[in-house]
Amino acid sequence: MDQTSSTEDFIRQLAEHQNRLYGYVYSLVGDHSRAADVVQETNLVLWRKIGEFDSDKPFLPWAFAIARFQVLAHLRDRKRERMLLDESLVETLSAEAGQQATQIDSLREALRQCLQRLQPDHRDLIERRYYRSMSVADVANALDRTVSAVKVALLRVRRQLAGCVQKRLAAES
Amino acid sequence: MSGRIEELELLLLAWEDGTLDDDGLERLRGILRTDEAARSHFLQMQMLTAALRLEGDAGLALPDVETLGVDAAPPPRKAPPSRDRARRAYRLAAIVAGLLVCLLTGRLAWLELTHEPAASLTLTRRAVGQPTEEPTSLGIALVTQLVDVDWGDGQDAVEVGDALSPGRFAIRSGFAQIEFFCGATVILEGPAEIDLESAMQATVRNGRLRAHVPPAARGFALNVGDMKVVDLGTEFGLSVSPEGADVQVFDGEVEVQNRTDERRRVTAGRGLVRKPGGEIEETAATADEFVDFADLEARAQNQQDSRYARWKTWSESIRSDPRLIACYMFDEPDSRRRVLESSLLPTNPELDGAIVGARRVPGRWDHKGALEFKRPGDQVRVQIPGEYGSLTFACWARIDSLDRWYNSLFLTDGYEQGEPHWQILDSGKIHFSIRAHERKTKEAPHRVIQSPSFWKPALSGRWIHLATVFDIETGRVSHYLNGRVLNRQTIPKTLLPEQTRIGAAAIGNWSMPTKPDAPFAIRNLNGRIDELLLFSAALGDDEIRDIYENGKP
Numbered sequence: 001m002d003q004t005s006s007t008e009d010f011i012r013q014l015a016e017h018q019n020r021l022y023g024y025v026y027s028l029v030g031d032h033s034r035a036a037d038v039v040q041e042t043n044l045v046l047w048r049k050i051g052e053f054d055s056d057k058p059f060l061p062w063a064f065a066i067a068r069f070q071v072l073a074h075l076r077d078r079k080r081e082r083m084l085l086d087e088s089l090v091e092t093l094s095a096e097a098g099q100q101a102t103q104i105d106s107l108r109e110a111l112r113q114c115l116q117r118l119q120p121d122h123r124d125l126i127e128r129r130y131y132r133s134m135s136v137a138d139v140a141n142a143l144d145r146t147v148s149a150v151k152v153a154l155l156r157v158r159r160q161l162a163g164c165v166q167k168r169l170a171a172e173s
Numbered sequence: 174m175s176g177r178i179e180e181l182e183l184l185l186l187a188w189e190d191g192t193l194d195d196d197g198l199e200r201l202r203g204i205l206r207t208d209e210a211a212r213s214h215f216l217q218m219q220m221l222t223a224a225l226r227l228e229g230d231a232g233l234a235l236p237d238v239e240t241l242g243v244d245a246a247p248p249p250r251k252a253p254p255s256r257d258r259a260r261r262a263y264r265l266a267a268i269v270a271g272l273l274v275c276l277l278t279g280r281l282a283w284l285e286l287t288h289e290p291a292a293s294l295t296l297t298r299r300a301v302g303q304p305t306e307e308p309t310s311l312g313i314a315l316v317t318q319l320v321d322v323d324w325g326d327g328q329d330a331v332e333v334g335d336a337l338s339p340g341r342f343a344i345r346s347g348f349a350q351i352e353f354f355c356g357a358t359v360i361l362e363g364p365a366e367i368d369l370e371s372a373m374q375a376t377v378r379n380g381r382l383r384a385h386v387p388p389a390a391r392g393f394a395l396n397v398g399d400m401k402v403v404d405l406g407t408e409f410g411l412s413v414s415p416e417g418a419d420v421q422v423f424d425g426e427v428e429v430q431n432r433t434d435e436r437r438r439v440t441a442g443r444g445l446v447r448k449p450g451g452e453i454e455e456t457a458a459t460a461d462e463f464v465d466f467a468d469l470e471a472r473a474q475n476q477q478d479s480r481y482a483r484w485k486t487w488s489e490s491i492r493s494d495p496r497l498i499a500c501y502m503f504d505e506p507d508s509r510r511r512v513l514e515s516s517l518l519p520t521n522p523e524l525d526g527a528i529v530g531a532r533r534v535p536g537r538w539d540h541k542g543a544l545e546f547k548r549p550g551d552q553v554r555v556q557i558p559g560e561y562g563s564l565t566f567a568c569w570a571r572i573d574s575l576d577r578w579y580n581s582l583f584l585t586d587g588y589e590q591g592e593p594h595w596q597i598l599d600s601g602k603i604h605f606s607i608r609a610h611e612r613k614t615k616e617a618p619h620r621v622i623q624s625p626s627f628w629k630p631a632l633s634g635r636w637i638h639l640a641t642v643f644d645i646e647t648g649r650v651s652h653y654l655n656g657r658v659l660n661r662q663t664i665p666k667t668l669l670p671e672q673t674r675i676g677a678a679a680i681g682n683w684s685m686p687t688k689p690d691a692p693f694a695i696r697n698l699n700g701r702i703d704e705l706l707l708f709s710a711a712l713g714d715d716e717i718r719d720i721y722e723n724g725k726p
Binding site: 013019022023026027028030032035056058059082084085086088089092093096097100101102103104105106107108109111112113115126127130131132135136137151154155158159161162165166168171 | 182183185186188189190191192195198201202205206212213215216217218219220221222223224225226227228229578579598599600617621623665666667694
């Protein structure tokens, strides 16, 4: 493959795997804006390392390895900020995170179907919390409910969603 | 659910909300350090949250890559001059830089990069959010019959069953039957041009029509210039040409309102001609100048017969296509056998399917057969030996509704390496997958290739042609509806099987080899199938189009 088409292939793969990279990084840092930053840094590093890219080899393991370094670097650079996981937990979890992140497109598809089956008020809860990034307190305020009631409801709806998604994924394979 | 998992979920929720204290954080990490099941559960929850974030529009704008132009074939093999190559590389770098900048600023809403024909990247964001309102539809009338219609240049082809919205409806020749939502039925004879205005009203610009207005639709009105023909529950003809407008009443009564607010009643057997100058002349009605409903029915039957005959001729020739590995024409409507005959030539009874549950019903044409799949067990069992490379699936189906998660078209039993599954999701997307790896390996089993959603409730009960082409050389999968490409995507090399196989499979359902008393997933199609072709080759767009054109009812 000549160099130009190899570059094209790289770009295609990089773009194609953005969601998987995001899922991988998010699961290890547990924060949306940090995850978006780390994915960005990972994109840049991958682009700089384009010389190592081999279009005959799977792209994702390579990208995940670099993303893992970026997550660890992120933890080290921001020692003063509170992080969800420490370095050793990131190491422990990264392999399985990679496996799960590979399936994020199927997961999203399943999730879409499951969201449609939620009761309207439950879906509203999810939309407020995750689409509009409202805090639990704000959601409670807006709905005129107590914080703990919203927490309990969120936990329950998430559990319901998780169960539905797992069932769908199991049905697919 | 164990107490630790529940505790973990609570801690995680607090973390996400920014309300987790240091003790809580340490507790969360402690659980993860010591409990493997909790770690798996943690990652599942995290992946779900990530997916929710991607679904929502929480200020992030990662490209939705499912629709990325993965269609890129390798670029032409001619060696470009070095300057050209440098320019291309520069342009690619610019694309990447642009992509990254967009990601950084979170503003990538819709970006189309079409500089490179070989690598045209289209990034689109999926419409966010879920429907929260009752589904709606549009229209004021339905097309219920089309006979020998030639659409003029200004008119998009319309199909029987389509709803019409306000606007111009024109045919160059042939007959179109339109049922207004108020209950009035109009047969238009081409050339004709009519402006649909509401469920009760239209303006006739030119052409000849017959209207039947039952009592429930009384008040239905047709305008001709400044003249208005209001129906009082009847059947009448109207012909509009540069020579004037001719109203003839065959049954009941109509009221003709003129510019001068003059109203005239015209009764059965009478007619009225308005000359271009405005003068009005009374005449007798001549009903046989207007095509009536029985006549249209006969013409429709003729058209059916000739289309069926065309399909029959075509089907005779396709049956011996050497690339076919399975071919079922469902053309034995009167058979009482519970066998779906293989239509492949030379004949091979080994390929006959066994009908389970499914009922014999009329197909695309009255004299052609089909099978109806309704109940959870309904299916046709087939056994197709051999190993293949590329595959093409094509079928005529009449779907009543998509009420299962997965609505089966053609699926191998179980799902082993090299086996394809062809089905439709409840969201209306064609869902194609082929297992790449053995079950034991840890690798992802496949890459699912879905079409965009093609389904709308108005398609319910209409015959549609669905096809999917899988090219094993390039990994490219193309989905088709009614002869047109819906989309193409490529399965990455690492998720391509070396060979494909069918073996035991089901039409219209999915059979999992399970214990006799185990429950099974309900995946039956709710609808009919009346033709299924399976080729051991990747057919081209033209060939799919050809199958559609020769088979459309």
